[in-house]
Amino acid sequence: MTSNNDAFLSVRDLIVEYTSEGRVIHAVNGVSFELERGKTLGLVGETGAGKTSTAKAIMRILPDPPAKIRSGEIVLDGQDLLKIDEKEMRKIRGRKVSMIFQDPMTALNPIMKIGEQISEVIKMHNDITWREANQQAAKMLEKVGIPSDRFNEYPHQFSGGMKQRVVIAIALACSPELLIADEPTTALDVTIQAQVLDMINKLKKDFNTSMIMISHNLGVVAEVCDDIAVIYAGEIIEYGGKEAIFDHPTHPYTLGLFGAVPHLYDDVDRLSPIPGLPPDPTNLPAGCHFSPRCPHGQELCRIEKKGLVEIQPGHFSRCTRFADQGR
Amino acid sequence: MGRYILRRLLWMIPVILGVTILIFTIMYLIPGDPAKMMLGADSTPEQVEAKRQELGLNDSYFVRLGKYVGAIVLHFDFGESWVYHTPVTTELIRRFPRTLTIAFICILLQIFVGTPLGIIAAVNHNGLGDRISQFISIFGVSLPNFWVALMLVLFFSVRLGWLPPYGIGGIQYYILPCIALSFPGIATQARQTRSSMLEVIRSDYIVTARAKGMSENRVIFRHALPNALLPVVTIIGNGIGMLLAGAVVIESIFSIPGIGMYLVGGINARDYAVVQSSVIFLAIVFTFVMLLVDLVYALIDPRIKAQFAGKKRRKNYA
Amino acid sequence: MLNATAPESSPPKIKKQGEFIVVARRLSKNPMAVISFFVTVFLVLIAIFAPLIAPYPYDKQDLMHTRAAPSAQHLFGTDELGRDVFSRVIWGSRFSLSIGILAVLLGTVVGLFLGAIAGYFGGLADDIIMRIMDVLQSIPGILLAITISVVLGPGFFNTLLALSIGGIAMGCRLTRASILNIRTQEYLEAATSINASTPRIIIRHVLPNSFSPLLVSSTMSIGNVIMAAAMLSFIGLGIQPPTPEWGSMIAGGRNLIRTSPWMVTFPGIFIMLTVLALNLFGDGLRDALDPKLKK
16 A cells, blocks of 8 residues: 555554453454545444454553554554553543544443533643633533533433534544544434534534544445445455445445445345355454355455455555456 | 432331331240249249239230330330330430441441452452452451451450450440451442442443543542442441441440340340340331431432432423 | 355253353352362361261260360360360351251242242232332341341251241342343233243243342352351350350350360351352352353
8 A cells, every 4th residue: 555654644554452261352453544634534344343443442442451452553643653652642532532432322421510521621631720621611512512501411411412412522622633433323313313423524624633434334434434444354355535435346345235235216125235244353264354255255265365456546455356347 | 309308218117117017026926925934933823914914915916016116106115124124215325326336437447448449459350459359358258257356356355465355435445346347348348349340440431531531540530430439339328237237246245335235135134125126226227227328329329319409400402 | 156154143042051061161260169169068078977077976075174275185175064176166067057058048949939929920919028028128137037036046947947037038039020021021022922921931931040140149148147147146046055056156165265265266267167168159150150251
């Protein structure tokens, strides 16, 4: 992959393992991608593919034990996050990089006022008084559409959608340069999803934030992202611009993903999901991870490890079988 | 909030009544003739009959029950000692502060020694400190408190002569009894705190807190601990119950004139009025303590407190 | 064309055999649990073979050698009537262990029965039973045991009865909760025609469900009961001499603690060992049965 030294975030060959009861789970197996300032990268994949592990690795909030970052580079704005010490990392968390979590119902401290949960992160990264932090937090609440006189209320007094807005407020309170959104709308119902996405988009534009959007929902990804990386079994198997991926997918898995979504005007009798299950992360196949499920797989696929090949400028895939379709 | 308190108080009444009736009924079924037992084998039938009249033993069950409960409810009168003919109530009130003091000290020990032990164990999950703490916890509830008390007396009074083996007076008299009595409480507290902390530390909001760039100390003390300690509050209530029960034996070992010793004295003297009333009194105290604990819990958990906030409630927007 | 890999899921078998082996294996990995298991077995064996192990009958008095310090003839010394403390402690294990196990068994069975009635019939029966449980649990366990003991008097069976009452509430609540659990599930399965909920179905579903928590709580309760029995004996109820109960032995040695501390020390050590072993084992059992570890 051509390395772009102007990239704001550059992840290279990231390997994350979980050790549990003597068995090693290979969650992330050599993931590499880049993100430019102000752009949004979509990380798409099934549950358990390694998306959240990658995200948490970037913020270094993986539960240790059992997780460990085995190797790799995560260069943010010229600084390798994996090489700095914890004290330095803390200055970055919440300020330069922040995260929106998947489940708003459990992401907030149930016995702490929501306003305080916002002002906490502000006070932590700025040398101001609590009063000033509270004031800023109140403004943040307004920005996400919550009346600031609800500052002193507790999470259980809010609906799911509003809780998620509080989470967003916390994430954006210090104007981070990189925002990682881990399935921010999955736990919400469809009408709220649209509102929350709109808000994220707007705030992103206001602050010129770079974003990594993790989702297994292709619709969400289409709305928000500039580039897309498809993850399967801890590897990126296809990577490119939004149009390239959506219009000319080449990897059988990506094809399967799109095939699984019924088109609005098609007369579909049955949904066609991808048959089979993701591989056992403690015992991954030697060659292509997708080969056991691949309808077009050949013997060579099972044995030979496939690297990312640039099919088109900026469009990479691990499977070249359908590379022609990429044109 | 007031309504919640009122509701809980009202709920207590049938329970206290039930407890009183239960204990009374059990004691009522004592075989043999109490009057005869008290007067001795060589008493005449007339003496026995006179005694029975005196103690009101010839009345029917319901009459006796009614009189007993009525006396308690209306006059807070627990009756008279069968042996000494002194009012039980005065004794109970006189002795209660001593029992309460010991229980109170033990609860303080439980909270301030047990909780840190539990936190240390949780933070060092599966480490050496954790395993040691776990073992101590189980060890603590496996020691019979009266035996521990005697062992302590053996070492610190008999062999070393540092502390007095019985009696009351200055603070040194409370040291051994409270240590002996608080062992299981400290152990249980450590254990519950540890498991509560372990659960909380795995929560999502702790990850959120870390993602804010918080120091580990702040994460633990400002976010994890308050959430973890909430359910532990109810354990303290239960602990007081165990303490009250344990006080029975400890007081007799250390000759501390509290309700426990009174109860044991009553057992030995076959003074069933004393036994009955002491047990009921302790049970009532226990029920009140549980009520207090529930109230404290409701006060400190904002989720429950908000339910009863009298102010206008906001509607949730979608 | 390659075949897609077959899904790995196996149908959930509630086969007791298989589960038992899994639990046993997990237990064997826990050193504390293994040690405490063997200690418990050791103590049970002592209790069973007491007549063979004890050098003297437990009530044999030797008034020439009262309050003798531990020696070759009397490993734990003698008490105020010249009885061999070692023999009495060994024999005492019989009484303590049997009271512990029987009281818990009795209490759990009665509790199970009541809980089943409360859960199955619901309504008034449920209300009444639960109110009674509330009242029972409002009295600290020892106090209740004391009260009943006072009424019944000392003795093995009386103490057994007194101590079993405390265990009823736990068994009742657990069983009732399990049944209520099953009942809601059954309404969901109405479509699949599990029609009238016959008692047989409940027994077949309830027992596996509530088995684990009941087993753990029962094991821990045995230790508590043994301690309570000792406490009762200590204050003059429970089991009294000449029957060798550890608690009453301690009581007997209480005033002689300056001169003959062995009378108090050894019985207490045995109480501690027994309860500790049972609690450690119960703890290990709970960890082994914990569904969270089943991942």
